[in-house]
Amino acid sequence: MAKSKNHKATPFLGTKIFVQTGLGEAMTVTEATLSPATITIANNKLKADDMIMLSGLGELDGRFPVAQVDGDKVTLCDEVDWSDKTLPTDFAEAKAQRIQWSNNFCAVKSFSKDGSTTEQIDVTTICSDGKEYESGDTEYGSIKLTFFLRYSSSDVQRLLRKYENSKEKFAVKMVLTRDEGSMFYYGSVETGMNIDGSVGQMMDSGISIKLSGRDYLNTKK
Numbered sequence: 001m002a003k004s005k006n007h008k009a010t011p012f013l014g015t016k017i018f019v020q021t022g023l024g025e026a027m028t029v030t031e032a033t034l035s036p037a038t039i040t041i042a043n044n045k046l047k048a049d050d051m052i053m054l055s056g057l058g059e060l061d062g063r064f065p066v067a068q069v070d071g072d073k074v075t076l077c078d079e080v081d082w083s084d085k086t087l088p089t090d091f092a093e094a095k096a097q098r099i100q101w102s103n104n105f106c107a108v109k110s111f112s113k114d115g116s117t118t119e120q121i122d123v124t125t126i127c128s129d130g131k132e133y134e135s136g137d138t139e140y141g142s143i144k145l146t147f148f149l150r151y152s153s154s155d156v157q158r159l160l161r162k163y164e165n166s167k168e169k170f171a172v173k174m175v176l177t178r179d180e181g182s183m184f185y186y187g188s189v190e191t192g193m194n195i196d197g198s199v200g201q202m203m204d205s206g207i208s209i210k211l212s213g214r215d216y217l218n219t220k221k
Helices: 155-166
Strands: 016-023 031-033 038-040 051-055 062-070 073-076 095-101 108-113 117-122 133-139 142-148 170-175 182-191 204-211 216-218
Touching (some): 062 182, 062 216, 095 170, 155 182, 155 204
Antiparallel strands (some): 016 095, 016 170, 051 062, 062 073, 182 204, 182 216
């Protein structure tokens, strides 16, 4: 059970931020359920708050946080909704890979995320009492990090430069303080690392990551 929370705020100091470095070995998925969203992987070594990439599962492919592991059964986080998806009939190619993470990105000074925006489609007709709209596609925004510049001594900053130039998509994990859960993001570099410095100040940098698809909040069971 998650701890009861009686605090009124969540401090940023103490937050942990991790950037994807790669993917682990492919594990065979033998079964899945839609509600709740679970998969079965024999002899897996997954744990809560891991993130996995699923492939060969048709509509269920994607990247999802792990909420709980009971033996071979892996339960995905509560926000993963497969209720309107279709189970595959053949699991021959179904695989799962654990996302591998960097060390905590301790140079970070600030983090921000744009709120998502949903397209509003005008469906007003001659019989409408006024303007009518239906929801269209959702734009999930960007996350922005600012940090002290440390090119030579920070593996994470060199990794971000690599992603900037390769245009490769990658995951970011943010673990909130006071057991408020973990946020998982996926996207690519939108605005690359800048450099900002002046006499009497430390060199600063920052990056903006455009999200591809929704984010997920994973909380302790």
